[in-house]
Amino acid sequence: MKYFLSLLAFATLISTAPVKAQTVTGLEGFSIFLDPGHSQTENMGLYNYSEAEKVLRVGLALREMLLTQTDIDTVYISRTSDSQQVPLSQRDDLANATGADFFHSIHSNAGSNTANNTLFLHGGWRSNGQTVEKTPNGGKEMGDIMEIELTDAMRIPTIGNWADRNFYQGSSVDNHSNQFPYLFVNRTTNMASVLSEAGFHTNPTQQKRNLNADWKRLEAQSFFWSILEYLDVERPPVGIATGYITDTDGGLPINGAVVTVGDSTYTTDTFESLFNNYAANPGDLQNGFYYIEDLQNGPAQIIVEAEGFYTDTVDTNIISTDFTFTDVALVSNIPPFVASTSIGDDDEINPGEALLLNFSRSMDRTAVENALSLTPDVDYTLTWNSDKKLSISTANFDFESSYTLTIDSTATDKSSYAHNIDGDADGTEGDSYIVTFETGPVDIIPPAISDIRPTNTQLNELRPIISATFDEPLDTALFDNKTIEVSKSDYTVPGETVYYTIGNRSVLNFFPSERLDKSRNYTLTFSKSISDTVGNSLGSDVVRTFPTGDQDIINETVVDDFEDGISAWWEPSQSGSTDGYIPEETSLEISTTEVNLLTNSSQSMRVNYGWDTTSTANLIRQYRGSVTTPKFANDLILQTYVFGDGNGNKFRFMLRDGNGELEGSSWYTVDWLGWKLVSWDLSQDSVVAWVNGNGTLNGDLYLDSFQMTYTEGQPTTGFIVFDDLRAVEMGLATSNEPNDELLSDVPNQIELKQNYPNPFNPSTNISFGLPQQSDVNLKIYDMLGREVATVYSGVKSKGFHTIQFDASRLSSGVYIYRLVTKSGTISKKMTLLK
CATH class of the missing domain: 2.60.40.2550 (Immunoglobulin-like)
Known part of the structure; x- marks a missing residue:
């Protein structure tokens, strides 16, 4: 109680801060309670910058605007520093105690790294086929206004202004079972209220903007105008120019660009000025954002300068009713060069492989093609993957020969300046690009087969996925029903063979369509006709044997078969525990190509990952949200089918037990390609404590997450696929007969x-x-x-x-x-x- 009273007194004190000369009247007698969501660094977003930190500064900026520019009676705010920890219940209790006229809960959203939109939620539900707004009304009206103002300011899509229970529980039902608001902040506040979600702090483009102090001021400005419109108060004259400075090649935002409008200048963020707080390397982050206030209305010139670019001047008109948005794309003054090729470190390429050229700039395709030649003369075709990427076919190249590729100085980029190519990449245009390379020897080596599963050791899976990995792609035209055979005596087990390529390797998986006999010996045969893409076959059958055991699943709890989608699972970036990863390369998606045919699965869950090797901690927590069912006993075997990329990085299971403690399995090294059943015997195998865990599984369990980590020296990008997550009890198998x-x-x-x-x-x-x-x-x-x-x-x-x-x-x-x-x-x- 003492804490609550002191917080109330603090909120009242800061609501009456000294003000400047007021320019906007009509707010006298109105009070508002601003609630920047969360506390401290909660809801961590990309680049180690949290939602809580961001929305606090939006709230403080909005409060300052209201107090210094209007005659508003009172502006309350639930917290004013990153050090404060304000529980959710105290926010609403405090707001109700102040008797404020309106409650605004300020948030940003989280989800897929490609998602970015605005959302507004006011208290409401469905009753007798109609949507009912909570009393006092006003949240819907304010949300409708904010939807327009904030969405226009951020220049991103919106998913609308919703009655909160309609949004979370459906808007087509006649009657919701609970006839009151869904969100706590709408349900327990005694005044009109709305919650705003301003973009996604898990979207890389948006989060780079969120780091900028003036971006947060832009959001606050849109809320300020919304409040004025809500109260039917005329907006004061506006003189704000804002926008993005980008490179014409690919639209990459430019750091350190100087924007001048009249006597005002603004320099876009740089590594030294801002991004060093959130990234290890210069160039990792950029937003190109500028924001200039207090400009005179009317015609103006925007002059933009940046190192490495031509200066540009754009005519605009500073308007008095809204932001003046002016984006400027600068042309680089650095001539184009060949940034990389697919030629190996040994200056060698194998005939049949594409010779790839990656240019630093978007090129004039015709000019490049006219300037390109090969010596000695050979037939080839050119394919542009983009204006920066050219592919040259080498199917007609001779083996063990030397070739010289030349792109003469007449090749130009696509810019209005038509720069000639800089062949030696010394910064001066006009010299030819020349590279000499060798072709490799004729491939006479058949594909090498490895990681054959199962083989030799006794198998307790009576419906196993047969697997064999190859060191190169195979000729799929030669596959038939004898490519893989599983047999006993004179009987061949029916099933389906599926082929996958992963990088430069491949894998064959065979899914038997019937259960194998218990306690029997089986023969596994890979056909001698299996061949690589240039005709080198195995030459003789590869034969292995394996015995089956006498155990089978006698009881099964399906945790998630992913047939209903992955909505229960968070995006990797949504978990505050996720760290040391590259957001642009890390995502969650449904896969319909890698599926477990043993269960007739039609879809699975795929996690794409990218690791930041400069980080001291690498962890992806693929969290299952608040879904805590089904629960399962602590003496079962937890299993999932895992499609691996063979990169040698690791994953593990993480559970929450009956005491709410987090307990995990040991790490599994994903050194296989294709499908494999991974099992954790909860009563026999190691249990590893995590966060609040103690290494013991107490009571009934439910899955918290899959977790992934990086293994030093292994590839930094890849993927892992999960299907048919289940908890099983094993027992003596019945006979097939x-x-x-x-x-x-x-x-x-x-x-x-x-x-x-x-x-x-x-x-x-x-x-x-x-x-x-x-x-x-x-x-x-x-x-x-x-x-x-x-x-x-x-x-x-x-x-x-x-x-x-x-x-x-x-x-x-x-x-x-x-x-x-x-x-x-x-x-x-x-x-x-x-």
């Missing part, structure tokens, strides 16, 4: 055995026998004769076969399973109980 009775080798007529188990949930095994090889169709029908599933359609050899049927997507009931072959048709009943 019904009632554990072995079937004879070859039946003398078509047979369809009783499915086992029956009744079943969620899957069962169906066995049948064929007296000869035959086309087979095994389908499931409901009791009305409607087909509900195809278990198998294809060719089967003579003998007995067992196929697992997954009925997890069907409801309880009696079903017909029907086998159709050239030898006849048989149908039987089975019962699904859920």
Whole structure:
């Protein structure tokens, strides 16, 4: 209570700070409570600059404008420094105690590093098919005004002004179950209120602007005008010029540009003036933002100068009713040069590989093509990937030969100055670019196969993903149903082979469509016809064997199969624990190409990463938000299928236990390509404490996050894909054969055995026998004769076969399973109980 009273007294004191001569009247008798969201450095954004720090300065600037430029009665504010820690409940209690007329909660948003928009939320809900605004009204009206003013000021999109419960729980329902505001700040304040989200502090472009003090003043200015309009007070004359200074080549903002309007100048941020506080290297950050106030209305010239660029003068008109936005793109005075090529350090390139040239500037394509030649003469084609990137085909180049590439001095860039190329990159244009390189020898080496899984050791997965990694891409035209074979005796396991390329390597994954037998030996064969793209084949089959164990999943809790999307998961940058990464290269997305076919998955979760090797800490916390269900016991095995990039960086599971403590697995080194099942035995394997953890799993658990980290010396960019996250209990596997009775080798007529188990949930095994090889169709029908599933359609050899049927997507009931072959048709009943 003592703290609350002192805070109230402090807020009242700062609300009556000395003011300058007032120019705007009509606010007398009105009071407003400003609430910069969060405290200290909470909600950390990119570049180690938090939402809390940013919105505090917006709030202070807005407060200063109101107190110095208007006759407003009182401006309260919930905090005035980064050191204050103000709980959410105290903010609303304090606002209610002041009796302010309006409450404005100031925020910025978080999410994908490509998302950037404004959002406004006032208290409201749906009742009898209508949206109802909380009483006192006014939040919607203020939000409507702010939506226009702030969105125009920031020059980004908006997603609107919403009644808060409509935004979070849907606007199409007739009646929300809770007939009161959704957000705490709207629900518990006794005055009209609105919450504003000014762009995303997880968006790199936006966050670089957020670092600038005058950018925060621009936001505050838009709020200031919104309040005036809300009170029907005329806006005073405006004399503000603002915009961005960029490079014409690619639109990169320019640091240290000097902007002059009349007698006023402004220098855009530099590493020395600002960015050294947030980045390790000059050039890492730039915003190109300028903001000049107190200008005279009317015609004006904006003169922009920057080192390495031609000075530009732009005519504009300083308007009296709004910001005068004037962006200026400067032309570099540095002539173009070849910045890099794909020629290796040994000055060698292999025929068939593209020869890539990366220019420092956007080039005139025709001028470059006319200036380019190769000696000795050889046929080639040119492909422009952009005005800066040229690809030269080398398919017709001879092996073990020397070539000289020349781009003569007539090649020019695309700028209005048409600079000639600077061949030796010494800063002076007009000399030719010349490079000599060698071509490599004829490739006569077949692809090397490695990391074959499973092999030799006993396998407790009875539905494993077979995998083999190759050191180069393969010729997919040669793939057939014998590329990978998994067999026992004279029986070949059916399944699907999927091929992936990752960088200069490739991987084959085979997904069996039926469960393997327990306690059996299997042979794994990779066909001798597997070949690289220039015709070098393995030459002989690669054969491995592996035994299966007697364990199988007897109980399973699905934590997330990602079939409903990834909305429960935060963007990597949203977690304040994420550190030491490159925002532009780090993102979260749904993948529909890397999916686990064992479960008929249609999508998975992919995390792209980029590591900042200058950082002392590298961690991505791929957080699962506030979703705490389903929970699972601490004696199970936590599993997920992981598609790896083979880069040798690491990931781990992180759980929150019954005491709210964070406990993790050991790190797993992702040194494999393609799919692999990763398991953490919660009762047997190591538990690593993190943050408030103690290394012990207490009570029921739920997943907090996947975490990733960098391994020194490994690639700094890559990706990792997760699918079918689950907690399982293992037990003695049932036999694939019904009632554990072995079937004879070859039946003398078509047979369809009783499915086992029956009744079943969620899957069962169906066995049948064929007296000869035959086309087979095994389908499931409901009791009305409607087909509900195809278990198998294809060719089967003579003998007995067992196929697992997954009925997890069907409801309880009696079903017909029907086998159709050239030898006849048989149908039987089975019962699904859920």
